[in-house]
Amino acid sequence: MNDDTTGTVESADVRDVSDAFAVLGDETRVAVLEALVEARREGPEQRALTFSELRERTGVTDSGRFNYHLGKLRGRFVEETDEGYVLTYAGREVVGAILGGTYDTDVQLEPEPLDDPCPMCDTELVARFDDGDLDVTCENDHTVLRTSVTPGAATDRSMHELLSLATRRTYARIELLAGGICPECSGRVDREIGEPDVDVQVEYSYETSCERCGAFTRSSAGAAVLRDQTFIAFCDAHDIDIADRLPWTLPFLTDGETVQTGEDPPRYRVRVEADDERLDLTLDERGVVVDTERTTS
Ligand SMILES: [Zn+2]
Ligand SMILES: [Zn+2]
Known part of the structure; x- marks a missing residue:
């Protein structure tokens, strides 16, 4: 593939993505997605809302104006079924990200010393969480965990609960990675056991990288x-x-x-x-x- 072709493909992709985000740059439209999630919470079996139910829930009185906004979402984030409007796959993903706090950038927890000592040097380990990044390190800069957790998860959890969540998520991700599947984008993943080329205190590492989105992970081979x-x-x-x-x-x-x-x-x-x-x-x-x-x- 030559450079020109690659460039064309990329700019088409980028345009699709920016169009999709532009559609969401409006409060009424985000309110429509949230109303559909609320409906699903109330009754998972009857998750569809009719045009007028949806309009009432979002508090828009002008039916023409509401129809205009709904039209922007239709096909991409919501779809019309025989029972009414429901979220599409993209709609569910985007609402999940909003509710999970993916776009919150100001969630922090106080650093917390842990009971278990650093396995490398026996000094105290401290857990830190800042805007989605979760780290567990000792005073000698040994990192025993570095991962990301959606900021929304930290708003109603203690540090210990967050560590437990992060551990389970890490294991779930390893399950996908071990099967050659990227947990971020479902692309194909290259996996390799070998000697790490950076100092990470383990002799053999397990490294994975996604061919599609470039997501990279490094852990000890035991993982x-x-x-x-x-x-x-x-x-x-x-x-x-x-x-x-x-x-x-x-x-x-x-x-x-x-x-x-x-x-x-x-x-x-x-x-x-x-x-x-x-x-x-x-x-x-x-x-x-x-x-x-x-x-x-
Ligand atoms: Zn240490
Ligand atoms: Zn990926």
């Missing part, structure tokens, strides 16, 4: 096994509640329990230990679990 069925069964057998376990309290995610065991093709072994049992999971170069072995010591 690749978090949604593996054998690993989950092992945790279950040892009463480890993996869904609620904060990542830096899992030794195989933070210290050198991952080693390279083969070069051609590359193979890596993640070791998980609990009680008197051990689970070795072998990963290929994309972080796919290709072999497991459970032994009692």
Whole structure:
């Protein structure tokens, strides 16, 4: 593909996106989307509203003016069904982002010291949340978690609840990433296990990058096994509640329990230990679990 063609495709995409946002630059139209969400909350089975119900709920008296605004949303964010108007996929996504506080830029929580020490240097860990960025670090700049959480989630949660939410979201994202799917845009994701080229205190990292939107993640190689069925069964057998376990309290995610065991093709072994049992999971170069072995010591 030559540069000209690429340029043309990109400017058409950008125009579509800016048209879509321009449509939402009006209070009445946003009120229409919110009224449809309210209807869905009241009765998930009867989520459609007729033209006049919708007009009453948004408080617009002039039916011609209301029709004009509804027309701007129709086809893109709302659609007309036999029962009335409902949100389209794009409408549901945009309302989800508004309610989640994606566009709020002033949500902060007080930094909070945590009970578990830094796994690298044993000093105190502190959690910080600022406008959607959630970090857990120690005084020696070891970062054990860096992720984003929609600001709306922080308005009615404590730091500990936010960390629990972020952990579950991280695990859900790993599930998609391990399947080669981007959690942001559903594009295809390249995955790679290897030695990180920056100093991140782990010997082997699991890196993913999206071909479509460029979203990039880096974690320790151990993260690749978090949604593996054998690993989950092992945790279950040892009463480890993996869904609620904060990542830096899992030794195989933070210290050198991952080693390279083969070069051609590359193979890596993640070791998980609990009680008197051990689970070795072998990963290929994309972080796919290709072999497991459970032994009692
Ligand atoms: Zn530290
Ligand atoms: Zn993507």
